[in-house]
Amino acid sequence: MSTRHSKAAEAYQQKPEVVEHHDNTFFGVRQKRDRMAQALPEWEDLRNAANQIKRHTITHLADYLEQFEANAIKNGVHVYWAKDADEYNAIVYDILSSHNVRKVVKSKSMLTEECHLNENLEAKGIDVIETDLGERILQMMKLAPSHIVMPALHVHREDIGDTFRKLIPNYDEIVKGYRAVGGSATDENDPTFLTYVARMHLRQQFMEADAGMTGANFGVASTGDVVVCTNEGNADMSTAIPQLHIVSMGIEKLIPDYAAVAVFQRLLARNGTGQETTVYTSHFRGPRPGGEMHIVLVDNGRSSILGNVEHWQTLKCMRCGACMNTCPVYRRSAGYSYTYFIPGPIGINLGMLRNPREYSDNVSACSLCCSCDNVCPVQVDLSSQVYRWRQQLDALGKADAMKKTMSRGMSMLFNHPKLYTSALRLSPIVNWMPGFVVQSSLNPWAYGHQMMKFPKKSFHELWKELRD
Amino acid sequence: MKIGLFVPCYVDALYPEVGVSTYRLLKSLGLDVEYPERQTCCGQPMGNAGFEQMAEPLARKYDELFAPYDYVVAPSASCAAYVRVFHPGLTNKANGSHETHESYESHEPHESHWPHHCAAAAKTMDIVEFLHDVMKVESLPARFPHKVSVHNSCHGVRELGLSSPSERNIPRYNKIIDLLRLVDGIEVVEPERPDECCGFGGMFAVEEQAVSRRMGIDKVKRHIATGAEYVTGPDSSCLMHMQGVAEKEQLPIKFIHVVQILANGL
Amino acid sequence: MSTKDEILQKLRSNTREQYEMPDLSQLTPITFDDPVAEFIRKTTTIAGAKLLEMKADDSLDAVVHKAYPDAKIIASNIPGVKAQLNPDTATVEELEKADVGVIEGKIGVAENACVWIPQAMKERAVCFASEQLVIVVHRDAIVNNMHEAYARIAASQEYFQEYKFGTFISGPSKTADIEGALVYGAQAARGATVVLV
Numbered sequence: 001m002s003t004r005h006s007k008a009a010e011a012y013q014q015k016p017e018v019v020e021h022h023d024n025t026f027f028g029v030r031q032k033r034d035r036m037a038q039a040l041p042e043w044e045d046l047r048n049a050a051n052q053i054k055r056h057t058i059t060h061l062a063d064y065l066e067q068f069e070a071n072a073i074k075n076g077v078h079v080y081w082a083k084d085a086d087e088y089n090a091i092v093y094d095i096l097s098s099h100n101v102r103k104v105v106k107s108k109s110m111l112t113e114e115c116h117l118n119e120n121l122e123a124k125g126i127d128v129i130e131t132d133l134g135e136r137i138l139q140m141m142k143l144a145p146s147h148i149v150m151p152a153l154h155v156h157r158e159d160i161g162d163t164f165r166k167l168i169p170n171y172d173e174i175v176k177g178y179r180a181v182g183g184s185a186t187d188e189n190d191p192t193f194l195t196y197v198a199r200m201h202l203r204q205q206f207m208e209a210d211a212g213m214t215g216a217n218f219g220v221a222s223t224g225d226v227v228v229c230t231n232e233g234n235a236d237m238s239t240a241i242p243q244l245h246i247v248s249m250g251i252e253k254l255i256p257d258y259a260a261v262a263v264f265q266r267l268l269a270r271n272g273t274g275q276e277t278t279v280y281t282s283h284f285r286g287p288r289p290g291g292e293m294h295i296v297l298v299d300n301g302r303s304s305i306l307g308n309v310e311h312w313q314t315l316k317c318m319r320c321g322a323c324m325n326t327c328p329v330y331r332r333s334a335g336y337s338y339t340y341f342i343p344g345p346i347g348i349n350l351g352m353l354r355n356p357r358e359y360s361d362n363v364s365a366c367s368l369c370c371s372c373d374n375v376c377p378v379q380v381d382l383s384s385q386v387y388r389w390r391q392q393l394d395a396l397g398k399a400d401a402m403k404k405t406m407s408r409g410m411s412m413l414f415n416h417p418k419l420y421t422s423a424l425r426l427s428p429i430v431n432w433m434p435g436f437v438v439q440s441s442l443n444p445w446a447y448g449h450q451m452m453k454f455p456k457k458s459f460h461e462l463w464k465e466l467r468d
Numbered sequence: 469m470k471i472g473l474f475v476p477c478y479v480d481a482l483y484p485e486v487g488v489s490t491y492r493l494l495k496s497l498g499l500d501v502e503y504p505e506r507q508t509c510c511g512q513p514m515g516n517a518g519f520e521q522m523a524e525p526l527a528r529k530y531d532e533l534f535a536p537y538d539y540v541v542a543p544s545a546s547c548a549a550y551v552r553v554f555h556p557g558l559t560n561k562a563n564g565s566h567e568t569h570e571s572y573e574s575h576e577p578h579e580s581h582w583p584h585h586c587a588a589a590a591k592t593m594d595i596v597e598f599l600h601d602v603m604k605v606e607s608l609p610a611r612f613p614h615k616v617s618v619h620n621s622c623h624g625v626r627e628l629g630l631s632s633p634s635e636r637n638i639p640r641y642n643k644i645i646d647l648l649r650l651v652d653g654i655e656v657v658e659p660e661r662p663d664e665c666c667g668f669g670g671m672f673a674v675e676e677q678a679v680s681r682r683m684g685i686d687k688v689k690r691h692i693a694t695g696a697e698y699v700t701g702p703d704s705s706c707l708m709h710m711q712g713v714a715e716k717e718q719l720p721i722k723f724i725h726v727v728q729i730l731a732n733g734l
Numbered sequence: 735m736s737t738k739d740e741i742l743q744k745l746r747s748n749t750r751e752q753y754e755m756p757d758l759s760q761l762t763p764i765t766f767d768d769p770v771a772e773f774i775r776k777t778t779t780i781a782g783a784k785l786l787e788m789k790a791d792d793s794l795d796a797v798v799h800k801a802y803p804d805a806k807i808i809a810s811n812i813p814g815v816k817a818q819l820n821p822d823t824a825t826v827e828e829l830e831k832a833d834v835g836v837i838e839g840k841i842g843v844a845e846n847a848c849v850w851i852p853q854a855m856k857e858r859a860v861c862f863a864s865e866q867l868v869i870v871v872h873r874d875a876i877v878n879n880m881h882e883a884y885a886r887i888a889a890s891q892e893y894f895q896e897y898k899f900g901t902f903i904s905g906p907s908k909t910a911d912i913e914g915a916l917v918y919g920a921q922a923a924r925g926a927t928v929v930l931v
Contacts (some may be wrong), residue, residue: 039764052753056755066742133921150911150914251745370622390517391518414526420508448712458484
């Protein structure tokens with residue numbers, strides 16, 4: 001029995017040192033989150049508050065969206081509504097082409113990845129430059145992200161260096177400039193040096209860009225603000241240099257007011273990277289002098305999710321990544337083992353909401369340990385939702401045949417106590433089976449385990465002796 | 469106080485001595501303990517695999533079978549958790565959120581008691597929490613002069629509250645360790661990543677066999693790193709998985725259920 | 735029906751149970767016996783910035799030049815700071831070349847070394863494109879935590895009037911995207927100095 005995830009994860013296990021490194025790296029982020037949690041006595045109250053704020057906002061979302069739009073328009077912002085990815089891409093292209101934009105710089109946005117914005121724009125001849133360092137590296141190497149917050153942690157510095165040397169035309173000039181400012185790294189694959197190279201390369205992109213695009217960590221209904229949090233300042237560079245700013249925001253990103261922003265700002269970096277704050281927490285309320293600001297509000301399935309009794313609470317998610325950092329399965333299988341672009345516990349659930357038949361392979365990627373539920377800052381019941389998706393697989397035609405047969409077999413035994421106790425009496429036979437039978441691929445347990453010895457007498461049989 | 473003893477299917481088949489220790493320990497506390505023999509399984513293997521509807525008749529049988537008791541005690545954290553947390557939902561699926569599938573073969577007519585109150589589920593406890601919270605045991609005659617590393621099984625921690633989850637900022641506690649400390653001669657330690665999953669997860673161990681194995685090896689190594697001779701915990705399923713992995717990888721450490729230590733010498 | 739109406743209608747019809755907003759005044763967020771000392775500590779540790787203290791009648795210009803003696807291009811519109819570039823009149827191309835940007839913060843936050851910087855110049859590129867950033871903030875503008883900071887901003891009439899932007903900045907730009915190694919100076923300031931008045 002296997003799924004695309006389990007097969008990919010098995011292939012990933014072939015390099016145990018890679019697994020160990022990946023596991024330790026992300027558990028390290030989980031530990032940093034733990035330190036943040038321990039440092040705030042009000043930590044669980046903050047989680048409770050965040051959960052309640054989101055549940056309130058999401059169940060009053062239409063009202064808050066109207067309030068948000070009205071305020072944004074008052075601030076001189078253009079607001080658009082997109083029901084799906086196609087409409088979203090069309091709106092963005094329209095804004096860009098009507099402003100003769102040839103090059104866009106953008107900061108990280110999972111929404112734009114969900115809607116395949118980059119491919120769409122590039123197909124229409126608009127150059128899109130990711131400015132988050134990790135995303136830019138992946139873009140240049142034509143690799144997919146492996147995590148939603150730290151997407152390129154699996155990429156080796158040597159490969160990054162080689163990519164920069166291959167694709168950045170003025171690489172040599174940049175190196176000369178590095179020496180001229182007294183840069184000390186002697187190794188051209190040193191992360192400090194590579195970051196400098198990326199900085200100089202991206203500076204040029206910022207200066208050449210005709211537009212800047214950002215996502216939105218939060219939209220504030222009471223003021224019409226869009227809040228964007230980064231460590232690099234790339235969202236700010238993208239919007240402080242080019243005059244045209246386009247915000248892409250999922251409708252579920254709204255929160256009511258500044259008192260609510262405080263709760264979320266305090267939780268975001270602590271959960272996502274284990275820092276007290278992102279370096280930059282920027283509030284975009286309106287266009288720059290002489291500039292323009294546009295916000296595209298995107299549904300793309302969110303309003304349907306709201307109607308899903310078992311799964312609507314995934315709308316609370318703030319895309320912090322804490323669930324994947326704690327997930328023992330994610331840490332040992334990594335992003336590329338999952339078939340949805342978002343991995344880990346939230347990815348399993350969002351993938352199923354996006355297209356349950358397409359993404360059902362990820363539902364196996366969970367031991368139901370419930371660690372994710374306990375780290376999620378907005379208390380999404382992630383593991384319970386995975387359990388619920390498992391119950392749907394059969395109806396979707398996606399239940400594994402062997403699992404179903406085994407379950408049926410067990411069900412038959414357990415529903416018939418006489419049959420069950422007879423089976424118990426016979427089970428010690430397994431002890432006498434030759435190793436090549438027991439350890440074969442027909443016995444999936446034998447893959448990783450030495451077969452256990454069945455005791456001569458089950459508890460049912462021992463009971464007769466005990467009670468006397 | 470009448471106690472119904474629930475010995476889960478795999479404990480029955482593979483680790484009957486855990487059931488024996490549980491019975492002896494409860495009797496030694498002067499309790500009236502019965503073992504209704506028609507019991508089989510709580511349904512968790514099917515439920516976690518996605519065939520909850522197959523667990524539903526088992527939940528109903530469980531409720532009938534254990535109706536006469538004040539408490540139902542099981543030496544298995546994950547089974548006690550499945551009964552307490554999931555049985556009420558299983559038997560109340562007539563509210564429309566459950567679809568009947570052609571795949572479900574009922575061997576008995578499907579009774580519709582709605583709403584169904586799972587009385588037995590509410591009274592079901594794992595042996596550790598029963599001893600700690602209900603009997604409030606303060607001394608035990610047991611002696612076990614060995615160093616043991618505590619395996620904080622996930623469902624015990626996060627569904628039953630046997631210990632404080634490491635993810636949370638709440639006062640630290642551990643009911644398993646509290647009880648083990650009553651045992652003469654014992655040295656109790658916890659591994660690094662004290663409540664990270666061992667990778668059993670029921671069908672997970674066969675469906676995601678490679679990751680499950682990796683998780684098992686990592687967990688066993690962390691237990692071994694404490695210098696302990698034994699790994700002990702409230703869940704034979706975790707112990708079974710880790711023992712199978714340890715033996716195959718030839719990692720030297722022994723495994724014993726917590727109740728066997730607590731009942732040692734009885 | 736417009737997309738907007740379609741979305742709003744769908745949201746309304748798909749909402750079953752509604753939940754109330756919690757009472758956030760019940761939260762007891764962390765406070766410090768000496769918020770200023772905590773702000774200084776966090777600024778120089780977790781934020782990775784330098785911190786200099788000066789008195790109100792000291793010369794900010796002198797402090798800046800002493801901290802950055804080799805700076806050739808200083809950008810600022812703060813009165814008294816001798817700057818080569820004024821972000822009210824300079825272009826972004828010019829500002830991109832600034833060695834040091836000197837800007838004003840209005841609130842400092844002890845829990846995370848954030849400084850609230852409302853845009854007070856035509857081109858905010860000075861806050862991001864300058865190689866080094868100097869942020870001036872008054873000690874009596876230091877609050878304990880983000881709840882207090884946001885409460886002040888929400889109650890204030892002075893922000894977002896002329897320029898519709900404000901940001902919290904905590905130290906210089908950073909990244910750990912390459913193999914998890916922490917590096918300062920990703921896309922924005924490579925170093926920062928907070929001047930506490």
